[in-house]
Every structure is written in structure tokens, then in C-alpha cells.
Amino acid sequence: MTPQVHLHETPQALAEAFAGHLAARVQAQPGPFHLALSGGSTPQLLFSLLAGPYHARLPWERLHLWWGDERCVPPSHPESNYGVADALLIRHVPLPAANVHRILGEAEPQDEARRYASELAAWLPSERGYPVFDLILLGMGADGHTASIFPHQMELLHAAPACAVGTHPESGQLRVTFTGPLLNNAREAAFLVTGASKADKVAAILGHAPAAQAYPAAHIQPAGGTVAWWLDAEAAARL
Numbered sequence: 001m002t003p004q005v006h007l008h009e010t011p012q013a014l015a016e017a018f019a020g021h022l023a024a025r026v027q028a029q030p031g032p033f034h035l036a037l038s039g040g041s042t043p044q045l046l047f048s049l050l051a052g053p054y055h056a057r058l059p060w061e062r063l064h065l066w067w068g069d070e071r072c073v074p075p076s077h078p079e080s081n082y083g084v085a086d087a088l089l090i091r092h093v094p095l096p097a098a099n100v101h102r103i104l105g106e107a108e109p110q111d112e113a114r115r116y117a118s119e120l121a122a123w124l125p126s127e128r129g130y131p132v133f134d135l136i137l138l139g140m141g142a143d144g145h146t147a148s149i150f151p152h153q154m155e156l157l158h159a160a161p162a163c164a165v166g167t168h169p170e171s172g173q174l175r176v177t178f179t180g181p182l183l184n185n186a187r188e189a190a191f192l193v194t195g196a197s198k199a200d201k202v203a204a205i206l207g208h209a210p211a212a213q214a215y216p217a218a219h220i221q222p223a224g225g226t227v228a229w230w231l232d233a234e235a236a237a238r239l
């Protein structure tokens with residue numbers, strides 16, 4: 001499958017374009033829309049846009065928020081992906097509390113990976129043995145990781161459970177993460193990638209370089225869906 005590539009000059013322009021795409025996707029689909037958010041810094045511009053100028057363009061009562069990964073810290077911790085989304089988006093929009101499905105970063109990680117997989121199975125339709133997301137938003141680290149599947153844990157790309165525990169290679173921080181089979185079961189996977197530090201890996205992945213096989217992000221190609229790369233000029237500079 002050939003990934004779709006969307007290029008925009010700046011992170012702000014990229015976030016605005018993706019916000020419009022997301023609004024159109026949710027509006028076009030009746031019933032619940034299950035969206036998994038990524039963590040890190042890149043999606044923060046998007047969160048602010050959705051809470052602000054795009055607020056009226058989303059049917060919040062039909063939207064369900066999930067997380068593709070979460071740091072194993074309490075929600076009040078500055079590194080909590082849920083905490084960042086809550087501060088920038090959730091508390092500013094009329095999203096029913098029942099539609100916010102956070103990973104309990106404060107829980108025992110292995111127990112929480114199992115619990116979250118059960119919650120996913122209870123709420124989402126299932127195909128090919130895994131829950132099916134309408135859209136999974138992903139970032140990519142400078143090392144080519146995505147969600148919390150890092151290059152030293154490539155086995156998580158093929159792990160049987162829908163969720164597992166990953167480990168940050170430098171800090172050792174534990175993370176609950178979607179595994180490859182769940183990520184690759186989405187109707188749509190969308191990478192939102194900005195900054196010069198990502199340019200080499202983006203070019204290797206989209207150019208099908210042999211080295212890209214060592215980058216987890218290169219392995220996200222939904223069997224029954226699409227994958228798109230939404231890039232700013234810096235991240236696309238080596239294409």
C-alpha cells in the first residue's frame with residue numbers, strides 16, 4: 001500500500017489542515033467515531049485548534065477519545081499524555097465523560113495493558129481478531145519509534161495482545177502502548193510529524209530504504225485501511 005503524503009509549510013498549517021480532515025471524517029461517519037490520540041509535543045497544536053476555532057465543527061457527543069500510548073505516571077504528571085490532552089482539549093469541549101477512555105498511567109502497567117485491551121474490546125467493533133479504530137493519530141520519534149514501540153522492542157509490532165508494556169530506551173520509563181496488530185487494524189493511521197530531527201527517518205521510511213526496517217514507524221501499514229504521513233517542510237526536507 002502506498003502511503004498518502006500531505007505536506008504543509010509549518011507545524012501550524014499542518015495542524016490546521018489535519019483538524020479540517022478530522023472534522024470532515026467525523027462528520028461523514030454516522031454513529032460513534034473512535035479516535036486514538038498520540039502523545040508527545042506534536043499534537044498539542046492540533047488539540048488547541050480543536051478546542052478553539054474547530055470547536056463547532058466536531059460532533060463531540062459521537063467522538064470517543066483513546067490513547068495509542070501512555071506514560072506510566074499519574075494523570076497530573078507533566079509527562080502524562082492524557083494530562084496534556086485534558087489541559088488543551090478535553091476540559092474545553094462538550095465531550096461526554098464516558099467518551100474519554102484514558103489509560104490509567106497510575107496503575108500497575110501489565111494489569112493496565114490487559115484492562116485497556118478489555119475496554120477496547122468492549123467498545124470498538126472487531127475485525128481480524130482485533131478492535132478497529134476509525135482513526136489512530138501517531139507521532140514518530142527521532143529514532144523511528146511510534147506509540148511506545150521503540151527500536152529495541154520490535155517484538156511489540158507482532159505481540160498478540162492489543163496492548164502491551166513498552167520501555168523508553170534512555171529513561172527506562174514504562175509505557176502502556178498499542179501493539180502492531182492493533183495499530184495495523186485501523187481504518188486509518190495518520191502520522192503527524194514535524195521538525196528537522198525527523199527528516200532522515202521520514203525519508204528512509206517513505207523511500208523504502210533497507211535501514212527503515214529497523215524503525216517501528218515503518219511497519220505501520222493497516223491491512224484493511226490507509227496510512228498517511230502529514231509532514232511539515234522540515235520533516236519532509238529529505239524527501
Ligand code: 6PG
Pocket residue numbers: 038039040041042043069070071081138139140141142145146147148
Ligand atoms: C509519546 C508518543 C510518541 C510520540 C513521539 C513523537 O507518548 O511520546 O506517543 O510516540 O508521538 O515520541 O513525539 P514528539 O511529537 O514530541 O516529537
